[in-house]
Amino acid sequence: MTRPDDMFGDDDYPAYTMGRAAEIAGTSPDFLRRLDEERLFTPFRSAGGHRRYSRYQLRLAARAREMVDQGTALEAACRIIILEDQLEEALEQNRKLQRQQSADSG
Template sequence: MAQPDDMFGDDDYPAYTMGRAAEIVGASQDFLRRLDEEKLITPFRSAGGHRRYSRHQLRLAARAREMVDQGTALEAACRIISLEDQLEAALEENRKLQRDRSSETA
């Protein structure tokens, strides 16, 4: 189990309640529920069933809110963010493979 000090730097630690998450993101609690329905973020659940959000999830929610505020449909915003994140992960994997390949030939 992570020590409390370790959790401060953990972007995936579910530290925020739904109310606090909505306040931080600048959106309604219903907006956060809709992001869950669209599968952009899946909040953690406390023992009592309450939604809990991590900083990483709040960043995704904030990106979605910005896109929606600019006129993008919620469903499209969620899909775009998912695809952008998949692309970034693939590019990072490609960079890693390139580095590994370069070090093998050196």
């Protein structure tokens, strides 16, 4: 469990309200809602039902905004970002397995 004083250093901690998240990501609250609808990410919901966003989600939102501003359709931008994220995760898992195999054989 993350200690309270470490939460804001955690990229996945839902620290930002919708208004603040939109401001940081350089987008609008409606754009953030649309990213949720496109399943780029699912924001955390507070006890009162308000959306809360993490720094990681804000980076994805900023990337989506950049792609849309360059003419990519929102649906396509979300799919590209999801695939990029999955690829990076697979590459990281591959690196870990390679390190483990090197350690086991050495």
